Amino acid sequence: MLATLIHGPRDVRSTEVDDPRVEKPTDAVVRVVASCICGSDLWPYRGVQQTKKTHPIGHEFVGVVESVGDEVTTVRPGQFVIAPFIVSDGTCVNCRNGVQTSCLHGASWGSEDEDGLPVSGGQSALVRVPWADGTLVGTDEMPPEDLIPSLLTLSDVMGTGHHAALSAGVGPGKTVAVVGDGAVGLCAVLAAKRLGAERVVLFSRHPDRQALGREFGADTVLEERGDAGVEAVNALFDGVGPDCVLECVGTYESMDQALRSVRPGGFVGYVGVPSGGAELPIRLMFNDNVNVAGGVAPVRSYIAELLPDVLSRTIDPGRVFDLTLPLAEVADGYRAMDERRAIKVLLQP
Amino acid sequence: MLATLIHGPRDVRSTEVDDPRVEKPTDAVVRVVASCICGSDLWPYRGVQQTKKTHPIGHEFVGVVESVGDEVTTVRPGQFVIAPFIVSDGTCVNCRNGVQTSCLHGASWGSEDEDGLPVSGGQSALVRVPWADGTLVGTDEMPPEDLIPSLLTLSDVMGTGHHAALSAGVGPGKTVAVVGDGAVGLCAVLAAKRLGAERVVLFSRHPDRQALGREFGADTVLEERGDAGVEAVNALFDGVGPDCVLECVGTYESMDQALRSVRPGGFVGYVGVPSGGAELPIRLMFNDNVNVAGGVAPVRSYIAELLPDVLSRTIDPGRVFDLTLPLAEVADGYRAMDERRAIKVLLQP
Numbered sequence: 001m002l003a004t005l006i007h008g009p010r011d012v013r014s015t016e017v018d019d020p021r022v023e024k025p026t027d028a029v030v031r032v033v034a035s036c037i038c039g040s041d042l043w044p045y046r047g048v049q050q051t052k053k054t055h056p057i058g059h060e061f062v063g064v065v066e067s068v069g070d071e072v073t074t075v076r077p078g079q080f081v082i083a084p085f086i087v088s089d090g091t092c093v094n095c096r097n098g099v100q101t102s103c104l105h106g107a108s109w110g111s112e113d114e115d116g117l118p119v120s121g122g123q124s125a126l127v128r129v130p131w132a133d134g135t136l137v138g139t140d141e142m143p144p145e146d147l148i149p150s151l152l153t154l155s156d157v158m159g160t161g162h163h164a165a166l167s168a169g170v171g172p173g174k175t176v177a178v179v180g181d182g183a184v185g186l187c188a189v190l191a192a193k194r195l196g197a198e199r200v201v202l203f204s205r206h207p208d209r210q211a212l213g214r215e216f217g218a219d220t221v222l223e224e225r226g227d228a229g230v231e232a233v234n235a236l237f238d239g240v241g242p243d244c245v246l247e248c249v250g251t252y253e254s255m256d257q258a259l260r261s262v263r264p265g266g267f268v269g270y271v272g273v274p275s276g277g278a279e280l281p282i283r284l285m286f287n288d289n290v291n292v293a294g295g296v297a298p299v300r301s302y303i304a305e306l307l308p309d310v311l312s313r314t315i316d317p318g319r320v321f322d323l324t325l326p327l328a329e330v331a332d333g334y335r336a337m338d339e340r341r342a343i344k345v346l347l348q349p
Numbered sequence: 350m351l352a353t354l355i356h357g358p359r360d361v362r363s364t365e366v367d368d369p370r371v372e373k374p375t376d377a378v379v380r381v382v383a384s385c386i387c388g389s390d391l392w393p394y395r396g397v398q399q400t401k402k403t404h405p406i407g408h409e410f411v412g413v414v415e416s417v418g419d420e421v422t423t424v425r426p427g428q429f430v431i432a433p434f435i436v437s438d439g440t441c442v443n444c445r446n447g448v449q450t451s452c453l454h455g456a457s458w459g460s461e462d463e464d465g466l467p468v469s470g471g472q473s474a475l476v477r478v479p480w481a482d483g484t485l486v487g488t489d490e491m492p493p494e495d496l497i498p499s500l501l502t503l504s505d506v507m508g509t510g511h512h513a514a515l516s517a518g519v520g521p522g523k524t525v526a527v528v529g530d531g532a533v534g535l536c537a538v539l540a541a542k543r544l545g546a547e548r549v550v551l552f553s554r555h556p557d558r559q560a561l562g563r564e565f566g567a568d569t570v571l572e573e574r575g576d577a578g579v580e581a582v583n584a585l586f587d588g589v590g591p592d593c594v595l596e597c598v599g600t601y602e603s604m605d606q607a608l609r610s611v612r613p614g615g616f617v618g619y620v621g622v623p624s625g626g627a628e629l630p631i632r633l634m635f636n637d638n639v640n641v642a643g644g645v646a647p648v649r650s651y652i653a654e655l656l657p658d659v660l661s662r663t664i665d666p667g668r669v670f671d672l673t674l675p676l677a678e679v680a681d682g683y684r685a686m687d688e689r690r691a692i693k694v695l696l697q698p
Contacts, residue, residue, distance in 0.1 A: 093587040094613050102613035102637050167640070238442040255631070264443050264451035265647075274635050279628035282604075286623050286644040288451050291516070295638035298614075 002349065004123035004330045006057045009047030010338075014330050017056075020128035023117045025069035028132035030081060034152050035061035035122045036321065037333050037345045038085075039182050040273050045334050048275060056110035058123025058347075059085040060155035062148065065138075066126065074133045080143055081136040082307075083129065084300040085109070085156045087119065090134020100300040105131070122155075123330055125349040137303040143311065149318025149346060150310045153187065157344070158306060158317040159299025160271045161187030161248065165195055167294035168244035168269025172196035177233050177241070178218070179258045180248030181209040183320040183344040184271060186216055188246040190317055193217030194309070201233055201242065203257070209343065212319060226253070230260045240264060247294075250275050264288035271297050321346040351698065353472035353679045355406045358396030359687075363679050366405075369477035372466045374418035377481035379430060383501050384410035384471045385670065386682050386694045387434075388531050389622050394683050397624060405459035407472025407696075408434040409504035411497065414487075415475065423482045429492055430485040431656075432478065433649040434458070434505045436468065439483025449649040454480070471504075472679055474698040486652040492660065498667025498695060499659045502536065506693070507655060507666040508648025509620045510536030510597065514544055516643035517593035517618025521545035526582050526590070527567070528607045529597030530558040532669040532693040533620060535565055537595040539666055542566030543658070550582055550591065552606070558692065561668060575602070579609045589613060596643075599624050613637035620646050670695040 003017045020029055035058050043049040044057070065079045075081055087107040088100035095103050107113040110121030113130045120127040129135055143151060150158075161184050170176055176197045178188045181204035192200050193216065202218040203225065204210045210221045224232045234241045240263040247258040250272025258268045259281065271294050280292060309315045323342035325333045326349075333345035352366045371378055384407050392398040393406070414428045424430055436456040437449035444452050456462040459470030462479045469476040478484055492500060499507075510533050519525055525546045527537045530553035541549050542565065551567040552574065553559045559570045573581040583590045589612040596607035599621025607617045608630065620643050629641060658664045672691035674682045675698075682694035 093589050097612065097614050099612075099614035099638055240442050263446065263448075265446050265448035267642075270635075274631045280631050280634075280641075282623045282629050285629075285641070286619075289448055289644035289647070291640075291642035291644075292629075292634070293616075293640035293642065295635040295640075298638070 001125040002327050003056050003125070004058055004121060004327070005054050006044055006051055007054045008051050010045060012045060012057065012331050012334050014328050019126055020118070020120045022067055022069045023128065024130065025071040026131055026133065028068045028072055028075060028129045028136060029066045030063040030083065030127045030129055030136070031066045032061045032063040032122070032125055032127060032349050034148050035124070035347045036152055037123070037337055037347070038156060039184065041334070042338055043273070043275065045338060056121025056124060058121040059109040060152060061122040061127060062152050062155065063127070068132060072132045075136050075138045079138040081138045082151055082154050082303055083122065083127070083136055084159070084303070087113070087130050088134045088300055089131045095134060098298055098301040100298045101296045123327065123347055125327065135300070137300070137307070139307070147310065149321045150316055152346065153317040153320065154299065154303050154306055154310065156299060157183040157320060158187045158191070159302040160184050160297040162191040162302050162306060163297035163299070164188045164246040164248055164269040164271040164294055165191040166269070168246055168267040170195045170197050170244050173198050174244050175199045175237050175242035176244045176246065177201040177203065177261050178246045178248060179203050179254050179261070180272060181206060181213060182248065185248035186212055186320055187317050188248050189213050189218050190216040190315055192246065194315060201236060203229060215319070225257065229257055233261045237263065241266065243267070244269060248272050255280070259284060259290055262290055264290070267291045267293055270294040320344045324348060350474040351676050352405050352474070353407055353470060353676070354403050355393055355400050356403045357400050359394060361394060361406065361680050361683050363677050368475055369467070369469045371416055371418045372477065373479065374420040375480055375482065377417045377421055377424060377478045377485065378415045379412040379432065379476045379478055380415045381410045381412040381471070381474055381476060381698050383497050384473070384696045385501055386472070386686055386696070387505060388533065390683070391687055392622070392624065394687060405470025405473060407470040408458040409501060410471040410476060411501050411504065412476070417481060421481045424485050424487045428487045430487045431500055431503050431652055432471065432476070432485055433508070433652070436462070436479050437483045437649055438480045444483060447647055447650040449647045450645045472676065472696055474676065484649070486649070486656070488656070496659060498670045499665055501695065502666040502669065503648065503652050503655055503659065505648060506532040506669060507536045507540070508651040509533050509646040511540040511651050511655060512646035512648070513537045513595040513597055513618040513620040513643060514540040515618070517595055517616040519544045519546050519593050522547050523593055524548045524586050524591035525593045525595065526550040526552065526610050527595045527597060528552050528603050528610070529621060530555060530562060531597065534597035535561055535669055536666050537597050538562050538567050539565040539664055541595065543664060550585060552578060564668070574606065578606055582610045586612065590615065592616070593618060597621050604629070608633060608639055611639055613639070616640045616642055619643040669693045673697060
């Protein structure tokens with residue numbers, strides 16, 4: 001089958017490899033219908049994160065179950081499934097607490113499971129899925145073709161935006177600012193509106209992203225950043241800032257923007273993978289009761305809630321995909337995202 | 350009148366100074382019935398925090414209103430009042446949001462108000478209180494003498510322990526660990542139990558504090574610290590730790606203990622004044638969704654909720670006072686707390 005391997009900085013190739021197979025009775029093998037490239041895939045692509053040895057890459061996909069092991073009970077061959085970006089057993093204490101990303105027996109796509117058996121990457125034609133019951137969420141029926149992009153966002157970006165909003169306590173009557181206009185930031189706008197936010201401000205300087213942000217529900221777009229950004233967003237909310245800020249980037253600058261934008265006593269919900277090693281300034285947080293919640297999003301928890309809204313076309317997060325390529329051209333997709341020519345790239349095997 | 354002045358490290362003296370008076374129509378002057386020494390007063394006392402010039406000290410007191418300005422409407426001469434540890438106007442946006450510690454027109458005791466007029470310290474016989482309506486909370490009747498210590502804790506430590514518990518999301522069914530066995534940590538145990546925590550573990554190595562912690566509701570006391578402490582508390586809760594950890598010290602070591610003790614997806618509620626400049630390790634927090642909430646406690650918000658429980662003797666937080674001295678002997682009180690011979694010292698003018 002065709003799989004995507006990363007060999008090192010700016011060296012991503014689609015390559016023929018052996019088909020994966022059911023290795024354990026709790027496994028499934030899924031034939032991928034659509035996968036995609038994540039902003040966080042750009043960290044190893046750009047060399048910010050080291051690639052020690054060649055490995056499969058990609059952690060977001062939807063597909064149809066090809067085969068299952070004897071102990072799999074919740075999904076069946078022929079069923080359409082959504083795969084969260086982390087493998088989880090669904091039964092350990094952290095999974096029961098809804099934090100499947102901290103599963104005691106979990107695994108990452110494109111890596112190995114706890115027994116050292118290979119786990120496929122998501123940017124592939126077929127994927128071996130450990131803990132199929134704990135990991136995959138199946139739909140009752142085969143969804144229509146045009147819903148595939150939005151269903152694919154439940155693998156990561158829509159669930160991640162939702163996690164930012166939940167972590168920041170977004171709800172009816174709350175005021176919100178979103179830092180980051182990538183796919184996650186845009187989904188965070190959609191999630192905040194869906195949860196009833198009274199007013200949502202998006203920090204963005206890119207016309208196409210501003211436009212999609214407005215369509216997703218942003219009431220105001222601010223182009224200012226840094227001190228000017230803090231001043232501008234504070235001015236919109238009683239001079240002190242909004243109740244909630246959703247940090248969807250992960251850099252020192254974006255977290256600083258978030259911490260200084262939120263009102264005293266407010267919450268920063270953050271989901272951007274921290275890069276650059278910056279730590280959080282506790283004294284700033286302490287003095288104004290700026291609370292920080294979030295982390296790597298347990299999207300497995302959220303699929304049950306978000307899926308009906310996608311199937312009923314109440315939300316359309318799949319609009320974050322603005323480039324579709326065949327899997328064989330995955331390297332072009334990485335280049336397009338790296339150069340910011342695309343918000344998010346969908347891959348079709 | 351007698352007031353306490355700090356001149357520099359280990360140099361705290363009770364001194365005769367002019368009586369304060371009503372300077373503005375929103376002021377009150379309060380005759381102090383009881384004040385006390387705070388753990389945070391030890392920072393300037395020990396020289397950890399610099400004292401640039403001699404100033405009055407003390408920020409916790411209860412007393413009887415002596416006189417009020419023309420615009421004061423909620424307290425009257427002769428009324429018993431509780432003073433939170435920060436002056437707040439009660440009307441600005443942050444006060445309306447319940448974050449009186451970030452009041453836009455607030456002031457600190459022993460400092461100056463926004464117009465440069467002197468604000469008395471709490472360890473005095475009389476105190477000028479700016480924004481009397483926004484700051485003070487009066488009782489309907491003169492409370493009985495033996496309730497004074499517990500009422501005094503509503504100035505700071507009981508409200509602060511309650512803030513730690515609320516910030517960490519403590520409620521019915523939640524499991525809790527408390528880092529810190531000072532007055533705030535002990536009050537945090539009491540607050541957690543009062544909010545319905547299922548099980549409370551206290552980290553403590555001092556027999557007298559362990560005993561009071563148990564009386565306040567701690568189900569388990571752990572003497573381990575550092576890695577051994579993390580291992581011990583994790584073992585008590587499914588191998589992953591409790592839902593909530595209340596950090597009531599403010600050092601790097603105590604925050605590290607808290608962050609590593611809480612379960613993935615759990616909350617650290619912190620109220621210890623950060624010392625030593627340590628920042629928060631965002632990657633550790635991100636990977637396991639360890640949330641951090643809290644800060645300087647807006648105790649003014651909590652007096653209305655906690656006061657009835659004190660007056661009805663449902664809770665008895667005043668037991669944290671284990672030494673009572675006349676105000677003239679305040680220097681002895683600082684020494685006793687510095688040398689950890691006393692948990693908390695009450696001062697009677």
